[in-house]
Amino acid sequence: MSAILPPSERVWWKEPLDRVELLWIVIALVWCLIMFFMMPYWHVYGQQNLANEAYRTTPEAFAKKADEVIAKYKVREEGPQKTPVVKPPAGSDVYLVARLWNWQPILELQAGKSYRIHLMSMDWLHGFSLQPENINIEVHPGYDHVLTVTPTAPGKYSIICNEYCGINHHTMVSPLYVVK
Amino acid sequence: MAVNRNFRTCPATGLLFHEPAEKLMRWNAVVAVVALLVGGLLAIGVLLTRWQAVHLLAPDTFYQFLTAHGLNMLVYWIIFFEIAILYFASSTLLRCRLAAPGMAWAGFWMMVAGALLNNYSVLRGDSSVMFTSYAPMGAHPTFYLGLILFAVGALIGCFVFFGTLVVAKDEKTYRGSVPLVTFGAITAAIIAVFTIAAGAIILIPTFLWSVGLIEHIDSLMYRTIWWGFGHSSQQINVSAHVAVWYAGAAIVFGAKPMSEKVSRTAFLLYIFFLQLASAHHLLADPGLTSNWKIFNTSYAMYLAVLASMVHGLTVPGSIEVAQRLKGYNNGLFEWLRKAPWDNAPFVAIFISIIVFGFLGGISGVMMGTEQLNLIIHNTLYVPGHFHATVATGTTLAFMGLTYFLIPVMFRREIAFGKLAIWQVYIFGLSMAGLSLFMMGAGTLGAPRRHWDISFAGNAFAHEFPGTAWLMITLMAICGLGALLGGAMYLAITVWSVFLGKKIQTPEFNYVPAKAGVAPAPQPTAQPSTVSATLTSHHGGIGAAGMIAPGTFVLALVFLTSFVLYYFVNWKYLSTVWPLK
Numbered sequence: 001m002s003a004i005l006p007p008s009e010r011v012w013w014k015e016p017l018d019r020v021e022l023l024w025i026v027i028a029l030v031w032c033l034i035m036f037f038m039m040p041y042w043h044v045y046g047q048q049n050l051a052n053e054a055y056r057t058t059p060e061a062f063a064k065k066a067d068e069v070i071a072k073y074k075v076r077e078e079g080p081q082k083t084p085v086v087k088p089p090a091g092s093d094v095y096l097v098a099r100l101w102n103w104q105p106i107l108e109l110q111a112g113k114s115y116r117i118h119l120m121s122m123d124w125l126h127g128f129s130l131q132p133e134n135i136n137i138e139v140h141p142g143y144d145h146v147l148t149v150t151p152t153a154p155g156k157y158s159i160i161c162n163e164y165c166g167i168n169h170h171t172m173v174s175p176l177y178v179v180k
Numbered sequence: 181m182a183v184n185r186n187f188r189t190c191p192a193t194g195l196l197f198h199e200p201a202e203k204l205m206r207w208n209a210v211v212a213v214v215a216l217l218v219g220g221l222l223a224i225g226v227l228l229t230r231w232q233a234v235h236l237l238a239p240d241t242f243y244q245f246l247t248a249h250g251l252n253m254l255v256y257w258i259i260f261f262e263i264a265i266l267y268f269a270s271s272t273l274l275r276c277r278l279a280a281p282g283m284a285w286a287g288f289w290m291m292v293a294g295a296l297l298n299n300y301s302v303l304r305g306d307s308s309v310m311f312t313s314y315a316p317m318g319a320h321p322t323f324y325l326g327l328i329l330f331a332v333g334a335l336i337g338c339f340v341f342f343g344t345l346v347v348a349k350d351e352k353t354y355r356g357s358v359p360l361v362t363f364g365a366i367t368a369a370i371i372a373v374f375t376i377a378a379g380a381i382i383l384i385p386t387f388l389w390s391v392g393l394i395e396h397i398d399s400l401m402y403r404t405i406w407w408g409f410g411h412s413s414q415q416i417n418v419s420a421h422v423a424v425w426y427a428g429a430a431i432v433f434g435a436k437p438m439s440e441k442v443s444r445t446a447f448l449l450y451i452f453f454l455q456l457a458s459a460h461h462l463l464a465d466p467g468l469t470s471n472w473k474i475f476n477t478s479y480a481m482y483l484a485v486l487a488s489m490v491h492g493l494t495v496p497g498s499i500e501v502a503q504r505l506k507g508y509n510n511g512l513f514e515w516l517r518k519a520p521w522d523n524a525p526f527v528a529i530f531i532s533i534i535v536f537g538f539l540g541g542i543s544g545v546m547m548g549t550e551q552l553n554l555i556i557h558n559t560l561y562v563p564g565h566f567h568a569t570v571a572t573g574t575t576l577a578f579m580g581l582t583y584f585l586i587p588v589m590f591r592r593e594i595a596f597g598k599l600a601i602w603q604v605y606i607f608g609l610s611m612a613g614l615s616l617f618m619m620g621a622g623t624l625g626a627p628r629r630h631w632d633i634s635f636a637g638n639a640f641a642h643e644f645p646g647t648a649w650l651m652i653t654l655m656a657i658c659g660l661g662a663l664l665g666g667a668m669y670l671a672i673t674v675w676s677v678f679l680g681k682k683i684q685t686p687e688f689n690y691v692p693a694k695a696g697v698a699p700a701p702q703p704t705a706q707p708s709t710v711s712a713t714l715t716s717h718h719g720g721i722g723a724a725g726m727i728a729p730g731t732f733v734l735a736l737v738f739l740t741s742f743v744l745y746y747f748v749n750w751k752y753l754s755t756v757w758p759l760k
Contacts, residue, residue: 003360003430003437003498004273010356012440020497020726021442021490024735028489031739032482035746039474039550042750047758048551054466079639114758119466124317125399127558127627131642133756134625136557138465140399141316145466150758158642162558162627164310166317167240170631173640 050137053146059122062144066095070105078106083174093118093146096159098126098139100166103159103174111154111178119145127163130176136162151178185277186690190588192683193431197589199690200281201271201344204288205264206589209582211292212260213673216575218299219252220666227663231656232634232649239631243308246629248299250311254570255330255413256295261578262368262420263288263337268585269365269423270344276353279343287336290329298326310629312410315386315397324387331376331383338369338376360437360444361430364423367447371454372416378408378458400467407458415454417570418488419447421532421577425495428529428577431584432520435502438494438728446494449487453479460544463553470550477548485545492537493735496530497728504721504728512723512730524600528580531608536573539615540565542742552749555756558629560655561622568615571662576608579669586673592680600672607665613658621651623752 002008009015043049073086085106088094090113097104099122109115119128119139126139137147161172186199225245228236237245271278278284300322301307307319345366348354358366382405388394426443429435437443459476462468479485503515520526543565547556556562583600586592594600626633626648633652635641723729 003426003435005359005430006354006356007360007440008436009440012357015439015441017439017442018727020728020732021439021494023726024493024732025442025486025490027739028486031743032486032489035485035545035549036474036478036481038750039470039478042551043470046551046754047760048554048753048756049760050464050470050550050554051760052466052469125314125403129558129625129627130757131625132645134555134559134623135756135759136464136554136559138403138462138557140466142398143400143466148760152757158640160627160642162630163314164243164629167243167308169243169629170239170633170635171638173635173638173642175640 051146051148055144055146056142057120057144059120059141062095062118062120063097063122065093065118066097066104069093069095074105075108078175085177088115090114092116095120096128097122098128098161098172099123101161101168101172103161103172106175106177108177108179109149109151111151111180114148114150117147117149119147124165125163126161126165126172129160129162131158131160133157138163154178154180183277184281186692187275187277188690191685193588195272195588196275198271198277200284201267201278202589204278204281204284205267205272207288208260208264208267209585209589210677211288211295212257212264213582213670215252215256215260215295216666217670219249219257220663220670222246222249222252223659223666224663225249227656227659229631231652231659232632233653234656235632240305240308242631243310243629244302244305247308247310248302251298251302252295253575254311254566255327258417258570258574258578259330259334259413260291262372262416263291263334265420265424265581266337266341266365266369267344269359269362270341270348273359273362274344274348274354276344276348276351278340279347280340283336284340287333287340290333290336292333294326294328294330294333296326297322297329301326312406313386314399314406315389315402316399318390321387321390324383324390328380328383328387331379334372335376338372341365341369357440360440361423361427363444364419364426364447367450368416368419368423370451371412371419374455375409375412375416378405378412382406382409400465403462403465404458404468407461408455411458411460412455414566414570415450415457415484417574418454419450421536421574422447422488422491422495424577424581425491425529425533426498428525428580428584429495429499429502432523432526432529433499433502435498438497438501442490443494446487446490449483453484453487456480457484457548460548460553463548463550464557473550477550477553482545485541488537488541489735492533492541492738493731495533496734497731500728500731501721509721512733515730522598522601524583524594524604525580527601528576528583528604528608531604531612532573532577532580535568535576535608535612535615537738538741539612539619540569540573542745543568543615543619545742546746546749549749552753554759555749555753556622558627559622560618560626560628563628564615564618564620564622567611567618572608572611572615576604576611579607580604582673586676586680587683590677590680591683591685592676593683594672595675595680596672599668603665603668603672606661607669610658610661610665614655614662617651617655617658621648621655624648624651626652 087108093116095118121141128137157176228234229242301320307323309319456476508515
């Protein structure tokens with residue numbers, strides 16, 4: 001029972017290693033380094049990265065910008081709350097407001113074009129979860145987080161909230177349209 | 181105050197118990213099991229609600245149950261049990277009196293008071309903020325106060341543990357270095373100290389904020405520091421259950437660590453690098469740079485993962501060596517085939533190692549990879565991961581340990597005969613299934629902490645793929661198995677402790693130790709057989725120049741699945757919308 005007794009050799013740090021352990025440590029270390037370098041590699045050669053572009057701001061300032069975009073590019077309204085649907089031009093800045101318990105506005109984007117989507121919460125933490133793509137990003141109050149996204153295929157997508165935000169968390173869902 | 185120096189020797193195992201330490205271990209273990217019972221009852225509600233074919237609870241009750249389930253399982257069950265392990269690894273293994281039992285009791289009662297207060301706040305209904313309690317969503321002040329009290333109590337427990345190490349050294353109750361298991365417990369306790377410090381740094385201001393003395397808690401600051409507490413507390417578990425693995429191998433097989441040097445260095449890597457992992461939770465957050473994320477999320481360069489991969493080899497490896505020395509030396513796997521598959525502590529530890537490594541370890545690295553996190557963050561994959569690590573890895577290891585400790589500490593036989601071994605299989609395999617199917621549903625986008633993924637009655641309802649629903653159903657079925665296994669564990673332990681057949685031994689008496697000094701340890705086990713074979717070029721056991729070739733093959737199987745699954749995830753990531 002020696003793992004629960006003091007080491008039998010007092011100078012245990014000079015005991016020789018068996019080949020099994022040495023080989024495994026080398027293999028495991030190499031694998032660890034590969035995994036480590038995969039992340040910077042993907043920043044250079046991969047398509048899916050967060051740019052780390054974020055700004056401190058206030059809910060008022062963010063909501064104001066969002067309203068300007070809605071006023072400019074609104075194409076219709078949808079749903080019981082008459083949520084505005086906006087179709088911004090490719091390459092433009094789009095503001096997506098998360099609040100208890102909805103996303104606003106609904107976006108209509110063009111496949112193959114890029115958009116700068118600004119994400120921020122007005123109150124608590126929310127989770128931006130784009131389905132069925134399964135892209136998930138944390139949404140903070142006070143931090144304007146900018147993502148440049150390029151939708152690939154036309155269709156109806158959903159943005160669901162996947163950060164628990166209180167009693168009606170599960171009702172926080174909104175469509176996102178991608179058109180040709 | 182006179183120091184209690186009464187000891188007793190366990191007639192079955194030869195372990196030496198200090199009277200106050202033994203009492204503390206029993207009480208901590210009993211409260212831990214009570215927390216497991218509470219958490220388990222809450223799990224019924226959580227499971228039967230997420231299983232939407234049943235959809236048992238209303239949303240407010242569901243979120244309330246989920247909050248309390250997380251706290252009782254992840255905090256109270258685990259940490260009470262770990263305090264018992266710390267006292268065992270110091271006082272019992274070093275054959276030393278426990279330092280300051282009075283302080284230990286003060287710490288214990290603070291932990292109990294804190295746990296009760298925190299549970300009370302959730303019971304009130306205005307603190308359903310989940311285990312993570314992310315500000316600016318606020319809970320009742322007693323929520324934070326309870327956690328703070330509990331943490332201070334646990335900290336006292338850690339310092340009693342450190343004090344005991346000092347006493348043991350001072351009173352020369354052991355020779356040379358501390359046993360490996362104690363070394364692992366020291367690792368856990370050191371990590372616990374800075375974990376609790378991080379908890380204090382964030383929970384005290386949050387408490388002051390909840391009573392109106394501080395105006396604003398920044399959400400990103402909260403998450404960054406809170407996870408220094410929340411994730412690190414799980415690293416305490418890792419260190420503790422790895423120590424339990426080594427203890428189990430030693431107790432069941434008389435296994436000696438393959439190399440003290442390697443195992444201890446691996447524990448040291450935990451101390452250096454495990455703390456960085458709070459970044460795992462912040463990979464999809466704004467305001468932190470990729471450099472910060474990559475360095476921290478990978479524990480520098482996956483050096484803590486390296487440590488776990490080493491333990492994952494050396495624990496089964498030491499069992500293999502012990503078995504081969506006993507004569508099970510044929511082929512690659514005779515040692516494993518002829519292992520005691522009806523011995524509850526062994527099977528519990530074996531399943532714990534496999535599930536922790538294959539399901540918990542691999543999925544943890546996926547989630548902790550900066551870009552892969554994008555397709556995992558906050559989905560059901562996350563609870564899938566920690567039901568493999570904590571609910572199977574840690575909990576099952578602790579369950580196995582109790583089957584060893586009940587006869588030793590409570591002097592009662594394990595009740596219901598063969599039921600204990602069934603319990604281990606049912607709980608371990610069901611929990612593994614639960615984890616796996618949660619991960620499956622998460623891969624398909626199903627969110628965690630969500631009352632209704634059918635979005636019934638919502639104009640914008642999202643429809644999840646049928647496979648995700650199938651995964652949820654399978655998860656629920658496995659969950660029922662896990663509940664059954666948990667209930668069996670509670671029935672067996674409670675019955676054994678209170679009503680089990682007494683083990684009558686004349687030696688069951690505390691005898692005062694020679695004043696000041698506990699008896700010096702006699703090397704009771706066969707001390708140097710293994711090291712002799714090690715030094716004499718493997719002494720005829722093993723194959724291909726290795727003393728544990730079977731374990732090496734298993735490790736390569738593990739590595740292969742790891743590599744394949746890793747690149748499958750990158751492939752999957754490469755198909756989602758470009759993002760920068």
